[in-house]
Amino acid sequence: MKLLVSSCLLGEDVRYDGGNSSVAFNPKFSFSSKELFMDILCDNEVYSLCPEVKGGLSTPRDPAEITSLEKPFKVETINKEDVTINFLLGAKKALELCQEEGIKVALLKSKSPSCGNTKIYDGTFSNNLVEGQGLTARLLSENEITVFNETQLKELQQFIKTNS
Numbered sequence: 001m002k003l004l005v006s007s008c009l010l011g012e013d014v015r016y017d018g019g020n021s022s023v024a025f026n027p028k029f030s031f032s033s034k035e036l037f038m039d040i041l042c043d044n045e046v047y048s049l050c051p052e053v054k055g056g057l058s059t060p061r062d063p064a065e066i067t068s069l070e071k072p073f074k075v076e077t078i079n080k081e082d083v084t085i086n087f088l089l090g091a092k093k094a095l096e097l098c099q100e101e102g103i104k105v106a107l108l109k110s111k112s113p114s115c116g117n118t119k120i121y122d123g124t125f126s127n128n129l130v131e132g133q134g135l136t137a138r139l140l141s142e143n144e145i146t147v148f149n150e151t152q153l154k155e156l157q158q159f160i161k162t163n164s
């Protein structure tokens, strides 16, 4: 199955701080989770994408959070720069890739203002999480692309089994 994956989960250094969120090398993940992650990558056709880089932002970059969760969305950096357009553009490019390639499922990084699928930071840069989706996860979900995060690998594997 074709699978869109957040580039940072694959170990690409695209995070705001210039690092990555590699599952394979993160000591927080158990060996069995890493094994499952690698199995999913090996058994499926992976499309790597970082919406924030695709939206024109550089790496490293200032951290950003969503400060308006409803339309019109607003995303600002910690220095109050409005980067909403970059986040919207990145989301659009992710959706375009999915539509062009027929991708129906995505594995995206949790908590990110672009990729988070269940919780995101609350816009105050205080490490507080609230229910909500990043702008890319939201746009994909609205267009019938099912989004999982890196803590939902078993659910993702089950989804792939059921829908292959």
Ligand code: SF4
Pocket (backbone or CB within 6 Å): 006, 007, 008, 009, 014, 015, 016, 049, 050, 051, 052, 053, 109, 112, 114, 115
């Ligand atoms: S936008 Fe998504 S893929 Fe890019 S660094 Fe953030 S969480 Fe990772």
